[in-house]
Amino acid sequence: MARPREFDEDAVLDAAIQCFWNRGYEATSMKDLVGRTGISVASLYNAYGDKRALFRTALDTYVETSIGERIRRCEAAPPRQAIEAFFGEIVTRSLTDGDQKGCMLVNSALEVAPHDEEFRQVVADALVRIEGFFIRCIEAGQADGTISCALTAQALAQHFLAVLIGIRVLARARPQGALLEGIASSALAMLGATGAKKKARQ
């Protein structure tokens, strides 16, 4: 071990994530990355390998932090509220992001997954992880009666996954609050009528 890094590795990786997230893989050049990260291209190559490897690191980090943490955060709540919180966060994030970057995972699912087996697997695994979150919540909710049993947990979870992706795509092309919120709330309606308390009030 000799000379230590001069740059903040987390900050640089975060800057790289922002680039790829915003523009995608192809449209992001090494020059863009150098400009955004503030370090030289040699340092980038030295620290992360080539562009593809840097993208892989960026995507993995994004999935682990943005998505993984959201799942953990939401899953702390009771099942039904966990799903509501998840959609709520997604919609809020989509609307408050001025760059309209959408979700880096969804963007990658379209851009890099189809023609690259490695990335297809990374994306598919992350999607399965989200689906797993939904399944766990729905099963728990169906067990304690807070979620309807009209559909199987898996069917409903996969439906939610599709809606989630749809929201993320629409966030980039039609970023209107009413649209995204409406879609989320019609999805949540599929959870079934809420408990007796709320029902009685209406």
Added chain:
Amino acid sequence: MARPREFDEDAVLDAAIQCFWNRGYEATSMKDLVGRTGISVASLYNAYGDKRALFRTALDTYVETSIGERIRRCEAAPPRQAIEAFFGEIVTRSLTDGDQKGCMLVNSALEVAPHDEEFRQVVADALVRIEGFFIRCIEAGQADGTISCALTAQALAQHFLAVLIGIRVLARARPQGALLEGIASSALAMLGATGAKKKARQ
């Protein structure tokens, strides 16, 4: 007027659509287009302008043919069947396409719409057109009692739009029949119970 075109304009445009559809805008090079269309780069520039203009023509044509025609075809059927047919076609197409190209409109919604106002508008308009198809079908179905009134026509239509997009994205990352078919059928379940005949049988 002098020397006429030597190439089949429809065939060339179709080849260009295939390129852009499969790889996206950025990842498709003029060299790719020359190879796929079979005509020289000079002819491409002469006939369609630059790469961006060719993409615009390709996208417009795609929307008009692939999507416009599907809407017209499906809308010939009664409202509920129209929606069922629409989802059925999408799922079938997604699964039988060996290239897993998904939908060129959805791909464009993520790749070119966010950073290009012209294309954002083109994509948004096309999405509104699909939404309009759903709204017309749902309103008609709610009027004749074949579709549930649990949600407003617009809310359900927008929900369907999101699910549709979700299916198209998943088709590129997780192209499994059971997944896509399951999502479509859980969406169709939102149309509500079918007519008395079918209900009585069960």
Added chain:
DNA sequence: TGAGTTGTAGTACGGCCATTCTAGAATGCA
């Protein structure tokens, strides 16, 4: 202190990119 190691900066490199130019071939019209 100095030898060894690793990070950094700048630059050079070959290749491919979109685009344009040049020359000539094919057609319609007079």
Added chain:
DNA sequence: TGCATTCTAGAATGGCCGTACTACAACTCA
């Protein structure tokens, strides 16, 4: 037939791409 016009082919162009190389700076450890 000859002129004007349009299409086609291929090469040329300038720029940017990702990447590798070279020289040097900064640190650890003996």
